Amino acid sequence: MPPAPAAAATWTLLLLGAHAAHALHDPARFVDPLIGTLNGGHVFAGAGLPGGSVKAVADTAGGDNQGGYVSDGSAVLGISQLHDDGTGGSPSLGQFKLLPSRCNFGVEPKHGGCHTRETKRALNQTRPARAEPGYFAVSLDGDIEAEVTTTAHTALHWFTFAEPGEQAERFAGAAGRTAQYALASKQKASPVILFDLTNDLAHSYTGSGAVDISTETVDDGSSLTTIKGWGSYLPSFGPQDTPYTVHFCATTPGVLDTVTFVNGTIRHESSLKNPPIYSEAGVVLKLDEHALRSSAHQTWLRIGVSWTSVEKACDFAEAEIPNVSARADFDAVRSAARDEWNAILSSTFRTNVTGVTHDQLKLFYSSLARTYISPTNVTGDWPLWETSEPVFDSYYCLWDSFRVVHPLYTLLNTPLQTDVVRSLMDIYRHEGFLPDCRMSKCKGKSQGGSNADSMLADSYVKGIRDARIDWAEVLEAMRKNAEVSPPDWGLEGRGGIEARKRLGYIPRDGGGDLPDGPTVLGGRSVSRTLEHSYNDFSIALVAAGVGQMDTYKDFAARSLDFRNLWNANVMSDGFSGFLDSRYENGSWSIGKDSEDPRKCSPAFEFGQCYLLPYDIVPQFYEASSWEYSFLAANDMATIVDLMGGAETFIKRLDHGWDREYLDIGDEQGFLPNFLYSYAVGGYPHTVDRALKTYRTFFNTTAGGIPGNDDSGATAAYAVFTSLGIYPVAGTSVYLLSTPLFPEYSITSGVSGKVATVKALNWDGAKKNKYIVSATLNGEPYTKNWLEHNAFFVEGGELVLTMGATPSAFGTRLEDLPPSLSTGGFRENAGRGY
Ligand SMILES: *[C@@H]1O[C@H](CO)[C@@H](O)[C@H](O)[C@H]1NC(C)=O
Ligand SMILES: *[C@@H]1O[C@H](CO)[C@@H](O)[C@H](O)[C@H]1NC(C)=O
Ligand SMILES: *[C@@H]1O[C@H](CO)[C@@H](O)[C@H](O)[C@H]1NC(C)=O
Ligand SMILES: *[C@@H]1O[C@H](CO)[C@@H](O)[C@H](O)[C@H]1NC(C)=O
Ligand SMILES: *[C@@H]1O[C@H](CO)[C@@H](O)[C@H](O)[C@H]1NC(C)=O
Ligand SMILES: *[C@@H]1O[C@H](CO)[C@@H](O)[C@H](O)[C@H]1NC(C)=O
Ligand SMILES: *[C@@H]1O[C@H](CO)[C@@H](O)[C@H](O)[C@H]1NC(C)=O
Numbered sequence: 001m002p003p004a005p006a007a008a009a010t011w012t013l014l015l016l017g018a019h020a021a022h023a024l025h026d027p028a029r030f031v032d033p034l035i036g037t038l039n040g041g042h043v044f045a046g047a048g049l050p051g052g053s054v055k056a057v058a059d060t061a062g063g064d065n066q067g068g069y070v071s072d073g074s075a076v077l078g079i080s081q082l083h084d085d086g087t088g089g090s091p092s093l094g095q096f097k098l099l100p101s102r103c104n105f106g107v108e109p110k111h112g113g114c115h116t117r118e119t120k121r122a123l124n125q126t127r128p129a130r131a132e133p134g135y136f137a138v139s140l141d142g143d144i145e146a147e148v149t150t151t152a153h154t155a156l157h158w159f160t161f162a163e164p165g166e167q168a169e170r171f172a173g174a175a176g177r178t179a180q181y182a183l184a185s186k187q188k189a190s191p192v193i194l195f196d197l198t199n200d201l202a203h204s205y206t207g208s209g210a211v212d213i214s215t216e217t218v219d220d221g222s223s224l225t226t227i228k229g230w231g232s233y234l235p236s237f238g239p240q241d242t243p244y245t246v247h248f249c250a251t252t253p254g255v256l257d258t259v260t261f262v263n264g265t266i267r268h269e270s271s272l273k274n275p276p277i278y279s280e281a282g283v284v285l286k287l288d289e290h291a292l293r294s295s296a297h298q299t300w301l302r303i304g305v306s307w308t309s310v311e312k313a314c315d316f317a318e319a320e321i322p323n324v325s326a327r328a329d330f331d332a333v334r335s336a337a338r339d340e341w342n343a344i345l346s347s348t349f350r351t352n353v354t355g356v357t358h359d360q361l362k363l364f365y366s367s368l369a370r371t372y373i374s375p376t377n378v379t380g381d382w383p384l385w386e387t388s389e390p391v392f393d394s395y396y397c398l399w400d401s402f403r404v405v406h407p408l409y410t411l412l413n414t415p416l417q418t419d420v421v422r423s424l425m426d427i428y429r430h431e432g433f434l435p436d437c438r439m440s441k442c443k444g445k446s447q448g449g450s451n452a453d454s455m456l457a458d459s460y461v462k463g464i465r466d467a468r469i470d471w472a473e474v475l476e477a478m479r480k481n482a483e484v485s486p487p488d489w490g491l492e493g494r495g496g497i498e499a500r501k502r503l504g505y506i507p508r509d510g511g512g513d514l515p516d517g518p519t520v521l522g523g524r525s526v527s528r529t530l531e532h533s534y535n536d537f538s539i540a541l542v543a544a545g546v547g548q549m550d551t552y553k554d555f556a557a558r559s560l561d562f563r564n565l566w567n568a569n570v571m572s573d574g575f576s577g578f579l580d581s582r583y584e585n586g587s588w589s590i591g592k593d594s595e596d597p598r599k600c601s602p603a604f605e606f607g608q609c610y611l612l613p614y615d616i617v618p619q620f621y622e623a624s625s626w627e628y629s630f631l632a633a634n635d636m637a638t639i640v641d642l643m644g645g646a647e648t649f650i651k652r653l654d655h656g657w658d659r660e661y662l663d664i665g666d667e668q669g670f671l672p673n674f675l676y677s678y679a680v681g682g683y684p685h686t687v688d689r690a691l692k693t694y695r696t697f698f699n700t701t702a703g704g705i706p707g708n709d710d711s712g713a714t715a716a717y718a719v720f721t722s723l724g725i726y727p728v729a730g731t732s733v734y735l736l737s738t739p740l741f742p743e744y745s746i747t748s749g750v751s752g753k754v755a756t757v758k759a760l761n762w763d764g765a766k767k768n769k770y771i772v773s774a775t776l777n778g779e780p781y782t783k784n785w786l787e788h789n790a791f792f793v794e795g796g797e798l799v800l801t802m803g804a805t806p807s808a809f810g811t812r813l814e815d816l817p818p819s820l821s822t823g824g825f826r827e828n829a830g831r832g833y
Helices: 007-016 166-170 179-186 289-294 310-320 327-345 358-370 405-412 414-431 452-461 471-483 497-503 525-545 549-558 561-565 636-642 646-658 683-697 713-723 788-793
Strands: 057-060 076-080 097-103 125-132 135-140 144-150 154-161 190-196 209-217 223-233 244-253 255-262 265-267 271-273 281-287 298-306 349-352 566-572 575-579 725-727 733-736 743-747 754-760 770-776 785-787 796-803
Touching: 057 135, 076 135, 076 144, 076 190, 097 144, 097 154, 135 327, 144 327, 154 310, 154 327, 190 289, 209 255, 209 281, 223 255, 223 281, 223 310, 244 310, 255 271, 271 281, 281 289, 289 298, 298 310, 327 358, 358 713, 405 414, 405 452, 405 713, 405 725, 414 452, 414 471, 452 471, 452 525, 471 525, 471 549, 525 549, 525 561, 561 566, 575 646, 636 646, 646 683, 683 713, 683 733, 683 770, 713 725, 785 788
Parallel strands: 754 796
Antiparallel strands: 057 076, 076 097, 097 190, 125 135, 135 144, 144 154, 154 298, 190 281, 209 223, 209 271, 223 244, 244 298, 255 265, 255 281, 349 743, 566 575, 725 733, 733 785, 743 754, 770 796
């Protein structure tokens, strides 16, 4: 049940009169989709809707093109229709590239005809790409402009083939006509559009695919050409024996002739069937130069994409973009897309931007927009099972997103998070386990924990009580993760369940729980123990909420298992006590097995801590023991004690950050920026660290994020930092830091009430960066944390007075956030936190 209304909040709002925070007009104008397209950010910078199935962007030939487009000036391979955002590892999707070009049509490449091989046909860019929410454009050699906008399942491409040299004259400094173009024009080059069936970003085409071309004459005597078909590819972070199929249906006017190609071989045929694996195969469409001239050198191509069938791809295209004839039709789709972005950017969030720099607004809204690219809404386009529930794909991965993205949805877009919970439960019902990662209709690899548990607990404790969610069933799904060994724990659930039950930790020598599925890699015994402990804490909170107090007690106790891997004798840089790995026989790791607590950090043996073969995978996943030793947010009071008390704890966090033993570039490194607040005297240090990290590692340049965006996780971190609150995911606690807006308000999706944060003496956190005193609904407030239900659901006003020198605010024992060992999460467990 939602909490009862708070009378106090109502009178405060009346006293204050109108809110000074308001909905910004057209926040999309602050969004720069190109932020994060360099330095391994892997951001998807193209055209799409929030959660849209089609995400279209130019794929560049640069090495780090996981998101398609990289802002390094490299050549364009084509504009493809499907992408994921910010993922690491092998790139995902990138199907159905279209490349407008000029070349000698119908002639084999070896005789001077159109190049069909991806790298040979690639075109240079003649000026920087332009991107806005719902729109992307790139200028290519040969004076060609490629623009694209989208609806949910359909991309509308707009190609302009300027007269030779026209564009070069228009854009000073442009590369102009190239040697290739000059050569091509000598050979009577034709304007063409190349359609690529087999080159997805990872070149994972499996040898199954088809294309059919047909042309019809329409009423006015002109022609419309339709290319439809499908292809099968491999998931980028999933098992390699489960290919996925995706379908397309494209329409374009004014085609004079078409050929198919397989590698360099041209065929005058109207279909292509199962070109062999590793082939580069597709279609070249020759455009009517005269028709182009009479349409201001412009033409369009509309392409629907479906995960279900070719018919569905065609239906989507026709239903979503029924009419294309003039530029106005493109502009209408583009402006509808922008409207959708504006709606989601300002749905519940109001702010006063007086004194906020343009750069901060750009960083904030660009980050907020990125959090909504994934997961992808494929409701109504789901071939794997029949369902009336919402369906989302590209949970890539919950390991990344449970910490920030989903808490952000819960805060700003509760209906979306409600749908996400329903979709996860639907996956559970049909696959048998909650997922840890999914993409392209496939299960993805698990990185250690079963973090759906913590994501679901986060929604539960923050009051999501939609009638279509049965929380007793959710608890059953979470308990299954904890208690039932899955067929392959590399893909779902947990490994090491029996060993941990016996020993209280996962032993480094496997404990009889060696890899038992093709995807299981083993190792990571410390980080897995730690994650499973925290996941158990999440189970405990939901159990308490639904009144199962025995389960609560059992799982709250199990959640303290991380203590079993605390080795007080490990020393590093003068600090003692670290998480360490143990054998089944209870001994700590010995000799060459012992890991340096700095290992896997940017400072020491970085990059050797991914999913590696069993015999070399380390005991910590993608971060050091230095970092993991801070990560027990269910019981930070114990960690502070184990580390030798508040003063040492604060020094140790600073030391870890300053020496780069901690890493903001990966998601486990987010929370430690704010963990100072768990120590007496720590709150001002949280402010210092949060600001330093934000100002050092986040900016509005193309390289302005510190690591992979990971489906908007890094983006959500920047949003929460800007709001001056950071969620302890899986609980209803937010750690206060310092707001980067003078005032904002959020309307609760649970209660409809408004919570306002107002900062007095606010100067953009230049000098006055510490909260020195606060009132909540007129009463003094001294805690360095906020509880979601008490503030964001019940509504009210938090007034912060900012100052240049820290006060006692938030620093006393009674001001600290809850920990299990000091009585937190217990007396209020039934209510939600
Ligand atoms: C925003 O805040 C400033 C300074 O506190 C105030 O002068 C201004 O009126 C506020 N803007 C709106 C639209 O309320
Ligand atoms: C594309 O740019 C690269 C590097 O700037 C250059 O070496 C190459 O010749 C250009 N290609 C064409 C076709 O102009
Ligand atoms: C196309 O070329 C690739 C090598 O790039 C080769 O593996 C493949 O078999 C070729 N396909 C055909 C049909 O010749
Ligand atoms: C398509 O355009 C025609 C002519 O402009 C118009 O009559 C018709 O209503 C449009 N159809 C849709 C579905 O917008
Ligand atoms: C997801 O897509 C379905 C079908 O298009 C739509 O009805 C639903 O509103 C979408 N959900 C969200 C959260 O946008
Ligand atoms: C525990 O097992 C490890 C690894 O097999 C071994 O090196 C160590 O000597 C054992 N400790 C004891 C006390 O048997
Ligand atoms: C922008 O952010 C990136 C990524 O964190 C960082 O490497 C770079 O130094 C920053 N640039 C500036 C000018 O702050």
